[in-house]
Amino acid sequence: MPMMASQMERSAGNYSAGPSRLPDAVRAMVAEDVLDLDGSGIGCLEHSHRGEVFDQVLSQTESLTRNVLNVPSDYSVLFLQGGATQQFGLIPMNFSETGLSAHTNTGVWTTKAMRAAEQFGPISIVFDGADDRFRSLPDPTNLQIPKEASYFHTCANNTVMGTQWKNLPSPPANVPHVCDMSSEIGSRVLDWNNLDMLYAGCQKNLGVAGTVLVIIKNDLLHRSKAPTPFNYQEHASAGSRLNTPPTFGIVVLRRMLEWIQEHGGVKNMALRAEKRAQLLYDAIESTQGYWQPHASHACRSVMNVTWHGPNPEAEFQFLHQANELGFSGLKGHRSVGGLRASVYNAADEVACQKLAELIQTSSRSCK
Ligand SMILES: Cc1ncc(COP(=O)(O)O)c(C=O)c1O
Numbered sequence: 483m484p485m486m487a488s489q490m491e492r493s494a495g496n497y498s499a500g501p502s503r504l505p506d507a508v509r510a511m512v513a514e515d516v517l518d519l520d521g522s523g524i525g526c527l528e529h530s531h532r533g534e535v536f537d538q539v540l541s542q543t544e545s546l547t548r549n550v551l552n553v554p555s556d557y558s559v560l561f562l563q564g565g566a567t568q569q570f571g572l573i574p575m576n577f578s579e580t581g582l583s584a585h586t587n588t589g590v591w592t593t594k595a596m597r598a599a600e601q602f603g604p605i606s607i608v609f610d611g612a613d614d615r616f617r618s619l620p621d622p623t624n625l626q627i628p629k630e631a632s633y634f635h636t637c638a639n640n641t642v643m644g645t646q647w648k649n650l651p652s653p654p655a656n657v658p659h660v661c662d663m664s665s666e667i668g669s670r671v672l673d674w675n676n677l678d679m680l681y682a683g684c685q686k687n688l689g690v691a692g693t694v695l696v697i698i699k700n701d702l703l704h705r706s707k708a709p710t711p712f713n714y715q716e717h718a719s720a721g722s723r724l725n726t727p728p729t730f731g732i733v734v735l736r737r738m739l740e741w742i743q744e745h746g747g748v749k750n751m752a753l754r755a756e757k758r759a760q761l762l763y764d765a766i767e768s769t770q771g772y773w774q775p776h777a778s779h780a781c782r783s784v785m786n787v788t789w790h791g792p793n794p795e796a797e798f799q800f801l802h803q804a805n806e807l808g809f810s811g812l813k814g815h816r817s818v819g820g821l822r823a824s825v826y827n828a829a830d831e832v833a834c835q836k837l838a839e840l841i842q843t844s845s846r847s848c849k
Contacts, residue, residue: 487808494830497823497837498811499641499731499786500665500686504738506830511737518689519733521554526733529741531653531726540722543732546739550748551667554674558703558718560696561735563728566664566683569694570595573660573679574602575708577633584608586651589640590817591618591662599635606631616643618778622651633658633678641686644788644822645781652676658702665785667695668742669751669827677831678702686785686808687751687826689693689738693731696743751827752784758825759784760832769845772796776820797821800844809837822832 487495496503504512519526522535544559551671553559563570573595574583580615581603585596587610609623609667611618628632634653637645638661646666650673654657658678667682685691698714706715709722717724742751763782766773766789776788791797797820804812814820823837 491511491808491833492810494833495807495809495837496811497809497825497826497829499815499822500683500826501691502686502824502826503828503830504689504734505741507725508734508741508828512734515733515737515778524574527730531723531729536729539729539733539736540727543736543739546736546743547697550739551672551697552674552740552748553697554710555672556700557697558700560698560714560717561722561727561732562694562696562717563692564694565691566591566662566681566694567594569662569681569696570598571601572708572712572714573633574599576706576714577616577658577660577702578602579705579707580630582606582628582631584627584634584653584657586620586625586636587611588619588637588645589643590635590815591641591664592635595635595637595662598680602654603632608634615776616640616645617726617776618780619645619647622647622649625651627651627653627657629654629657631657633660635660635662636695637662638670639663639783639785641665641786641824642818642822643777644783644786645686645777646774646783646785648781650676658699664824665824668738668748669755669785669788671752684735684738686824687736687738690731691729694733695735726844738827745843754831755784755825755827755829758831759787761831761834761838762787762823762825762841765841768842771846773821773841776814776818785824785826787823787825789813789816789822790818791815799847802846803847804837807836807840809840 517525547559583599584606599660600763609620660679663680663682665686668687681696684693706713814822
């Protein structure tokens, strides 16, 4: 009978797809911030979003975002509420100038973005992975993106399916590229030449639920046409304080960005992510077909490792063994089934080695 895991091990063994694990150092800093923000004697949950102490937090978080993600000066940084899902609607509401928008359908989230866009005009689906159960992504250089589209939408990492663009497709000149980076922001160096807008819920790689980071090129921002309070330009002009911003999420985001900076920046986050994911994929491969990755080899995600077993009983048994050892969050999304390990920035390499061992040994015991 395996030993039950300690509280520390349970935290390190949390593979939830989001909200997800935070680094121990960040958890400790945030615990202090909740009681006393920056020596003010007042906790971060109790500060006015227009007071001097929060002014400082907001401006530090913006400069950290710019430094860590290397954001060019002609882009604006916004901290909004409403989740990434709200952006699915805000994007067409602001930018569907010609009525037409172009989409790559690579999973659950892009499908939702398409359904929202359809309410504002026709959509052109330049790739649809549905028939293949979203296991693979196309050659990014081989897509026919219409020149008259108001914008082109992609999702960099498909959290549910466990696929990730190794190189994002680029739209024709004058078609803005809008990318959902909810599950890979802060874990990969960005190519700003191929991004006009990105958005990301922070609850995976950058903190907690309730805050969405939006980074948008000013040329595009100025074209925002949605009414208040859905207009991006109005949020930018008000410095993310058109209404009360998600103050707690911004405090946690600041700590996460500091932590990334102290740990070698996004470049190092990318190396760590590769290493952790490789441990898991190697373990799956070593079971000679007992466990099988969901995603095609060329587009396997380093953030969400998804795999299937020979039958649902074997997967159930695996989850039971994993739980006894202190692992959690490993059940696959209901639309894909199977198993999923989400290994975002805070994922622990030692815990990944232990999970890799379990994957290997369970292929002999879960029969
Ligand atoms: C890639 C991606 N986009 C969008 C969402 C939706 O985010 P939210 O629940 O914050 O609206 C998620 C959530 O997991 C996601 O992984």
